[in-house]
Amino acid sequence: MxxxxxxxxxxxxxxxxxxxxxxxxxxxxxxxxxxxxxxxxxxxxxxxxxxxxxxxxxxxxxxxxxxxxxxxxxxxxxxxxxxxxxLAHHHHFYCSNCGKSYDLSANAMLETMINSLASKEGYSPRGHQLEIYGLCPACQGQLT
Amino acid sequence: MxxxxxxxxxxxxxxxxxxxxxxxxxxxxxxxxxxxxxxxxxxxxxxxxxxxxxxxxxxxxxxxxxxxxxxxxxxxxxxxxxxxxxLAHHHHFYCSNCGKSYDLSANAMLETMINSLASKEGYSPRGHQLEIYGLCPACQGQLT
DNA sequence: TAATATTTTGCAAATTTGTCGCAATTTGCT
DNA sequence: AGCAAATTGCGACAAATTTGCAAAATATTA
Structure with a gap:
């Protein structure tokens, strides 16, 4: 570009x-x-x-x-x-051990469910933010 | 209790x-x-x-x-x-207009999808946090 | 339970973070 | 280029957060 x-x-x-x-x-x-x-x-x-x-x-x-x-x-x-x-819409994975954060690619089905979770209750969703936390591959091995 | x-x-x-x-x-x-x-x-x-x-x-x-x-x-x-x-696991809806936040009850199917999104890529998820934003019922009406 | 060792707290001071007004500079427009 | 409007940098502030350390609370041991 x-x-x-x-x-x-x-x-x-x-x-x-x-x-x-x-x-x-x-x-x-x-x-x-x-x-x-x-x-x-x-x-x-x-x-x-x-x-x-x-x-x-x-x-x-x-x-x-x-x-x-x-x-x-x-x-x-x-x-x-x-x-x-x-940036393409995505979510994040945060490693609670090493503190690094990684991108997770979005998934159409999941997005739909998230939106319907809100609209079902009468809210009108415009967007969202999802953070998953846990251990990244490197830290899983490390903490045997 | x-x-x-x-x-x-x-x-x-x-x-x-x-x-x-x-x-x-x-x-x-x-x-x-x-x-x-x-x-x-x-x-x-x-x-x-x-x-x-x-x-x-x-x-x-x-x-x-x-x-x-x-x-x-x-x-x-x-x-x-x-x-x-x-606290029971739940998500949040945040109204960008009035600034209030509301609880959204969790949904087993959604939780499963979220976890598999991470584990599919090799991460080992322990939990997550989902914030949806947009307009709450009161503010939808107000902004006709 | 009393004595001792360890952890935790409150206090005060220092540092860091975020905000604001205003004059000087930059940008948009003709 | 020249004018009007928007934006920036520069203090100076105000608020938020962190830190060192002596005193108090809590845990441990006998």
């Missing part, structure tokens, strides 16, 4: 709501690319010297309001990751 | 790992009883005059490490609730 294309959807999304794609916003977006879910502290540290702390916070808040990122409670701290618009 | 029984499982769980059931720990446990998921700040405020702030933090951290409580990312802030050992 060329650099231009890379920001196309992001820019469109921002523009639609009257916001612009600035350098700091591009940077934060880049930091979220291909790195998995990350804590705010890590993002701030990685942006050090480039973007101010306050701007990172403001950008993440804006991105969340616009549905560009998702905030999830994985393991001990909460983390941000790009939302389903930029 | 008599007061003695009430703390039996808690005490056993702590003891097994070499910790003791102290007054402050009982208090925090009580605060989590029958009140739904709560933020740290609310717990600290409710414990005011009884337990020190630092102790509340330390207790919640310990409880989470031992699997006594669960930390969930519900709406904007994260909240604590008793884990499945003390």
């Amino acid at each position: 060329s650099p231009l294309d890379r920001y196309k959807d992001l820019k469109a999304l921002l523009k639609k709501k009257g916001f612009s794609l600035t350098k700091p916003r591009q940077n934060v977006f880049d930091l979220l690319q291909n790195q998995g879910p990350q804590t705010t502290q890590v993002l701030i540290k990685r942006a050090e010297g480039q973007i101010d702390r306050a701007t990172v916070y403001r950008t993440l808040e804006l991105f969340e309001r616009l549905g560009i990122v998702h905030r999830l409670n994985i393991g001990w701290k909460y983390k941000y990751e790009l939302s389903d618009i930029f | 008599s007061p003695l029984d009430r703390y039996k499982d808690l005490k056993a769980l702590l003891k097994k790992k070499g910790f003791s059931l102290t007054k402050p720990r009982q208090n925090v446990f009580d605060l989590l009883q029958n009140q739904g998921p709560q933020t740290t700040q609310v717990l600290i405020k409710r414990a005011e005059g009884q337990i020190d702030r630092a102790t509340v933090y330390r207790t919640l951290e310990l409880f989470e490490r031992l699997g006594i409580v669960h930390r969930l990312n519900i709406g904007w802030k994260y909240k604590y609730e008793l884990s499945d050992i003390f």
Whole structure:
């Protein structure tokens, strides 16, 4: 994907709501690319010297309001990751032993059941977040 | 349930790992009883005059490490609730409009699918957390 | 049960995290 | 390029969380 294309959807999304794609916003977006879910502290540290702390916070808040990122409670701290618009919808597996988190691909049947669980009770679901925790393959062996 | 029984499982769980059931720990446990998921700040405020702030933090951290409580990312802030050992397993619905959260009862079929999603990939699941978000009945009507 | 060892707590201080106002800069538009 | 609006960085704050340590509570041993 060329650099231009890379920001196309992001820019469109921002523009639609009257916001612009600035350098700091591009940077934060880049930091979220291909790195998995990350804590705010890590993002701030990685942006050090480039973007101010306050701007990172403001950008993440804006991105969340616009549905560009998702905030999830994985393991001990909460983390941000790009939302389903930029990443295929998926769930997470968190290893309680080593603390790593892994992606689990979504499954149409499961999604349907989740939605019907909510709509059956009168709620109107827009999305969801599923975290499974336990032991990853490496840690299963290790704890014989 | 008599007061003695009430703390039996808690005490056993702590003891097994070499910790003791102290007054402050009982208090925090009580605060989590029958009140739904709560933020740290609310717990600290409710414990005011009884337990020190630092102790509340330390207790919640310990409880989470031992699997006594669960930390969930519900709406904007994260909240604590008793884990499945003390509460029937359930999921949450969070209304993005009014910010309230509701319990959704668990469903055996869904639980099975969730577990197999993880085990199919070689992970060994111990539990999970599902948050569905969207609009609650009241807010659906309101936003005509 | 009394004495001793260990764990846990409260307190105060330090650190970290997150927020806010405002002047300077950047961006969008013509 | 030039103007208007949006955005950023820079303190300065306020709130949240962590830490060290002496005192208190709890467990252990005899």
